[in-house]
Amino acid sequence: MWAGIRENMVAKCICSVCGQKIDIGGIAPRLEGVKVYCRICGATTHHKF
Numbered sequence: 110m111w112a113g114i115r116e117n118m119v120a121k122c123i124c125s126v127c128g129q130k131i132d133i134g135g136i137a138p139r140l141e142g143v144k145v146y147c148r149i150c151g152a153t154t155h156h157k158f
């Protein structure tokens with residue numbers, strides 16, 4: 110039952126600077142969005158769930 114929900118939780122965010130896909134599955138979602146740090150270019154992308 111939980112397996113399907115868990116799969117949907119694995120989200121990907123695309124860096125607005127370099128376009129790199131960032132795995133945000135381990136980040137807790139917030140109503141106002143989360144800041145995702147890009148390990149490739151060092152930019153911080155604001156991602157809204």
Ligand SMILES: [Zn+2]
Pocket residue numbers: 124125126127128129147148149150151152
């Ligand atoms: Zn980047």
